[in-house]
Amino acid sequence: MTMTTTMATNETKIAFLGLGGMGTPMARRLLAAGYGLTVWNRTSARAEALVAEGAVAAASPAEAVRGADVVITMLADPAAALAVADAMIPALRAGATWIDTSTVGPDTVRELVSRLPDGVAFIDAPVMGSVDRAADGGLLILAGGETAPVDGLLAELGSVRRCGEVGTGAALKLVLISGVIGGVALLAESLRLAGALGLPEDLTRSALEASPLGGLVGRLFATEAHFPVALAAKDVGLALATGVGGLPVLEAVHGVLASRPDLATSDVSSLHP
Known part of the structure; x- marks a missing residue:
């Protein structure tokens, strides 16, 4: 699979999918840092507070990621990650980077990567730390894959430990x-x-x-x-x-x-x- 990436800046358009206990404070930090943010959550009411702070709510995963430079997912389990992937992958643009911060294990990561089209980069980046660390940008991000193009963005969420190739962060x-x-x-x-x-x-x-x-x-x-x-x-x-x-x-x-x-x-x- 051929991958290309674009260096993330504050002009980067980010789609954030999954606004649970961890996703919401993580998305809020990116919004506060000045990134353009589109958000989606299965329970749409969870997006309301972020919309009030300047985010744009999407009605579906596909709508959320359409035109996005970077997609970040924070989902509960492998079933949720695979279901959202099926919904959003057809709308991903060539050159986009998908950062999955969910805890789904290396087997699911390999399955997600196998579904991606050429031209989309993938980083598995599960995090250590709870909602308090998510809110203050103190997460430990365990990253598998090439993070250099999105280092500045990830720095808003915490510190990055580069683990190696895709799948090593999940492991x-x-x-x-x-x-x-x-x-x-x-x-x-x-x-x-x-x-x-x-x-x-x-x-x-x-x-x-x-x-x-x-x-x-x-x-x-x-x-x-x-x-x-x-x-x-x-x-x-x-x-x-x-x-x-x-x-x-x-x-x-x-x-x-x-x-x-x-x-x-x-x-x-x-x-x-």
């Missing part, structure tokens, strides 16, 4: 997010154990913070982050679906997450009793 995201989710789940159980043993929570927390687990303790008690348990289960499920064997701890974590439909929309910190 590294599964590694990192599995470690974080697994660590948070384990810490939640550690605190439950401490409570059962009669230890004060403040004592346990301060000791854990002083340990090598300190960073994860901060995530477990974060109040401005929001990573729903259902999406955490989805991400761990994607890691397990790669077919890599010998991951019994991750399988157990996935079982715990999937068994808590009562917490599906709650942040993973809700695992803490």
